[in-house]
Structure formats: C-alpha cells, structure tokens
Amino acid sequence: MLKIEKLSVSYGSLRALTGVDLEVGGDGVFHGVIGPNGAGKSTLLDAICGRRRPTSGIVRYRDEDITRRSVTWRRRHGMARSFQRTSIFQDLTIREQLELVAQHLGDDRLDDVVEVMDLGAYLNQRAGRIAYGVQRRVDVALALIGRPRLLLMDEPGAGLSAAETLRLFQHVRDLVRERGIAAIVVEHDVDAVFACCSTVTVLDLGRHLATGTPEAIRADHRVIAAYLGTAA
C-alpha cells in the first residue's frame, strides 16, 4: 500500500526527518507511529499526505511514485487524513459538512460513517457548538468519507481522556478490519497504540528506530532506552 524510501524533510536548517524507510501493507493493517516530542511523527504524516514536500526521498502509494502529487490528487485516490488540531468547518452543521464532502467524492454510504463515528445525534448541530470529543470524531469522519484506502491520523486522541482515546482507536481498528483498508496513526498515548495497532514504528530525533509488533517494540532495548523507559 505505502512504501517510503530514504525520506528526509527539513525546515530550513532543521532536519525533521532523516532517511526514513517505512512500509505499510494493506488489508486491515493498523500501523502506529510513536516517539518522543520532536521525533518527526507529524512531519512523517505531512510528507506522506503531501502537506509538506520532502527534501529528498520517495513516497510510493500503490506502487506509484506520488512524491510530487498534490494533496487533492492523493485524496481523490484514496488517501485521507485527520489532523492533530481539529480541522472541521465550525460554522457548518455536521450534516452539511459531511454531505458536502460525500457529494464531492461520490460516496453514497454516508450513513455508515455517521454510524461508525456515532454522530447521529449531532447531525443538525453546528460543529463549533458541540463538545470537543465529538469534534474529534467529526474530523475523523471527514477523513473516512469516500471510502479511503489509506487513512492517516495525527494524534486523534489529542484533548481526549485515555478512555475516549482507547474507544476511538477501537472504532478505527474495527473499521480498518471491516473495510480491509490501512491506517497509520501518530499518537502520544502508547497504551492505546499497543492495544489496537497491529504494527508499531518508533521514530527518534527524525530517524527510524524500530518497526515491529507491539510485543516486539515493548521488548526492544533501543526503544526502551530512547522512549519507553522502564515504565514499559
């Protein structure tokens, strides 16, 4: 589904990512990306979705080099993302914004998204007036419209309690399995990542540190030293 080769991203003189390689398969893969602050997790998602152009390296999506493709092209070809800071339309009702995107992407199964993200009770409310946790779900719902093949989620649990984050992760994990799609999630809450993700990648200071199953990552001495510490 996705293959990243020697990906580097710089912000001026600061190197946010250095030569990162990553491969994410399809069909129900829920891939977590963790690491300390400044590890380059969000930058990695930005480079994958086209928000940030890499300094060097290649992003391959379904065997095609999409490094120079626009955000709009990627979305139309099945790559969707949600944001760390909730990015929804505050002045529109939940229904208006979901329908606007659904009509554009030709998705006639919007009810599925509403049901999966449990938004039925909020459809006629303006997004700016609903609770933050529901806004986070709207953000994910906007990404789910159009039946994406690869879902990118940046800190979906930001601002949510541990229980809410875990519930959201479980929702997404079930969805990924049901639809046979792939998802990459960047998250600080390692417990939620270890509980729900099938594969985990650890970044540290812009470099790839390790990739493996949650059990393997928990036991990896480099990850313990750099990020998890003895608490893991």
Add this chain to the structure above:
Amino acid sequence: MTGDLQRTATGAPGGQLSRISLVLSGGAIALVAGALVPTYLAGDFVLRLGSEGLLLGMLALSVAFMMNQAGLVALGAASIYGGAGYLFAIGMSDGGLTPAVALCVGFLVIVAYAAVLGALIVRTNPLAFMMLTLAAGEMISHAVLLEGLRDYTGGADGLVVRMNGSILGIDVAEFADPARFWSLAWIVTVLVGLAFWSLGRSRLGAILRAVRENEERMRFSGFNTFVPRLVAYVLVNAVAAIAGFLHVLNAGFVSPESLGLSVSTNALVAALMGGIAGSLGPILGGLIFSFAQDEFGARGLTQLLTGVAIVLFIVVFPRGVVGGVSSALRRFGSRREMS
C-alpha cells in the same frame, strides 16, 4: 444514503420547494411593481438618485458576495465598473460599433481581464487580495489619464458618448430619460440580486463558504479550492461591468472619477450599511447611500457621512440594516411565542 440523510435534515422537500416558489413569486411581483410604480410617483430628480443608488447597490452586491461567500474584500470594484463604461463608450464612439456589439465586446474584455487577474490573486491571503485589487484598480484609473491614450479616453475630461443605435429594439438615447432608465436599472438589479441569492444557496456557494472557513480541510477533502474562487471573482466582476454599462447608458458620459477609489469605498460602505449576508442588503445599502450622499453632499459633508457610516455599521450594526432588522424581528417573534 446521502439523499436520505439530506431529506431527514431538511424535513419535507415540499417545504423547501414552497419557500423557493414563494421567493420567486415575490421576486416577480417586485420586478414588475418596482419597475413601474416609482415612475408614476416620483419626480425625475428622485428617479435619478434612485437609479444611481441601484447601480451602486449592484456594485455593492458584487463586493458583498465576495466578502460573504469567499471572505475576500475587493477594493478595485470601481476599476471594473468604470473600465466597462470606458470600453463601452470607446467601442461606440471610436470603434463605430453598434451599442449591442460594443456591449458584448466590452463584456468579453472585462471577463477575460477578471479571469487573468483573478488567476493571479485569488490564491493569496485576504489582506494580499485586498491590496492587489486596490493596486490593479489604481493602475487602471491612472492608465486612462495617460497622454498617449487621451485620444481614446479623453484624459481628465472624460468621454462624451455618441448614443446612436438600439439594444433589443430600444433606442439607447431613450435611457437618458430618468423614468425609462429607472425601469431598466430596477429590472437588471432585481435579476442580478436573484441570481446571487441563488448562487449563495447553490453548491458553488456552499463550497466557497467552506473554503473561506477552512481551505486546508477542503483540499484534504479532495476539493480544488482555486477554481470556485476564480469563478466567483469573474462573476462578481461581470456584475460590476453590467453596472458600468448601465451608468454609461444613462449618463452618456464616462470620466476618470468613475474608476476612482472613492467609488470602490462607496460600494463597500453601501454593502456594510445594508448588510453583506444576502442580496437585499447591498441593494438597499446602495439606495440609502445614494440618498444620504445627496443630503450630506449638499452640505459638503460626504466624507463625514462615509466615516460615520463605516464606524456605525462595523461597530454598532455589524450585520447592516437588513441583518439588524431581521434579528429584531426574530427576537420580537420569539418573545411573542414565549408570552
């Protein structure tokens, strides 16, 4: 599924339909009554002021649509309004074209100009957009004063237009008559108002408002955010051009003042006065501004009027006359329901 969701959202489709037919019926009645009744009731002077108000209202409508739907403030409306007038006048006077052909040529030139300028500026942020429209407008207003173009533009003296020929079977010289011109200006203004009202409720309007609110999310939802804004920019400039053509038809004259920044700011103030949220507000704002300007202008207080109006309508009545009145009516209605 989307359709099901839509239907449950808006209730019975009949409700929406009846509202639309009500608005269309009201518009048709207003169109006929407004075109005829004032010509029997008002004198020439009032009709002239009213016609100027309608043209300013149309210009204000173009400014307000861009503000409300796209979040972009244009300060160069006058350059399109006056520029269209110059093209029309030059086409008839120097080009020897019939009024209809001069109008079509002028319209196509304005649309092409708006498309090229729009392609350059609609991607920018709102502040840059405002400054760029101002800069483009100022360049055009100075271009007509160039000595090399004096034979065509008349320089600072402006251009008197030879009004020969007809449009749609009506002799263009007849539009110098205040009553005749009022009817034309009214019909065009109401039609433009209805067109913008429909546009605001169309898919294009919804996309423009969503882009205004969160452009990044729109791009990440697969939308092209450039084309809708470009289309809107061309449309509002087409309306400003129509107002410019009408001005020349009525006045038989076009001058550098019609391209000036003061015309652009008057349109902006008229839009703020009436309220930018719909079509009625800017048109009403144009009429109010025109009559108020006449009253204050006679005492040399036009600038004071403009300044006071800007402060008053931004600070005290940010939704303009129409927005303020409709809010008051809603409050009154809800109080009556409670009691």
